[in-house]
Structures are given as C-alpha cells and as structure tokens.
Amino acid sequence: MAGIGRTVLTLRFYGDDLDPAKVTALIGAEPTKTELKGHVWPSGRVSKAGSWRLSVGDREPGDLDGQIRELFYGLTENLEVWADLSARYDGDLFCGLFMESSNEGLDLEPDTLAMIGSRGLRLGFDIYGPVED
DSSP: EEEEEEEEEEEEEETTTHHHHHHHHHHSOSEEEEEOTTTTTTTTBBBBEEEEEEEEEEEEEEOOOHHHHHTTTTSSHHHHHHHHHHHHHHEEEEEEEESSSSSSSSSOOOOHHHHHHHHHHHHEEEEEEOOOO
C-alpha cells in the first residue's frame, strides 16, 4: 500500500457560547481562524455557531501522524483543560486525505491515538480520490 499523497489537519471546536479568546487562553496557542455565533460576513452569511480552529501545514507526501504530533506540541498538556473543552464544545481533528492513486493508506501510532483519545477529541476524515486528467 502506498502512502497518502497529501494530508491536511485542523483542530476544531464549535459551540453556541464559544468565546474564541477563552479557548485561546486555555489551549495556549493562537488559532488560525475564529468565528462568533451571529457574526455577519460581507457575503451575508451568518455564523451559526462560534468556532475556534488551529491548522498545521499540509504535508506532501502525507504524514498525518507527524501533523498530529506537531499540532499538540506546544498546546496545553493539562488533560483537565481538554476534558472541559471537549465537554463544553464539539471538538474534533479534521483530517483531509488527498490520494494521488488508488489503494493509498496511512497508519497512526498507538501513542498518537492515545493523545487524541485522552483529549476527548473525535477524529474525522474527508477522503479525496485521485484526480483523473
């Protein structure tokens, strides 16, 4: 099995009463993007919930395990903070997997999986097949 062509990763928290500044203070890092519930964008779109998102750089070839480790490095290691955030908000790791050909895959190390689970986060995948010319 060949490795995934490219991977993207974002830590996301969503909630009606989510205050991005409070999440930033608790997690220990500035987010890549935030929204407050009810915010009206120039396009007229209204934010349905508050959000806090932190992305790491794309990897090509894909290295989701490395991206997860990079993401958690420098964030709080206090699992009580993570439990509180995961209880109050909808938290996950969004993973985009971009295949270059069929039958590509990846592995996550057991300690990486433990880091995700101990923080109460879901792991979600969007998988994109190879683009045919």
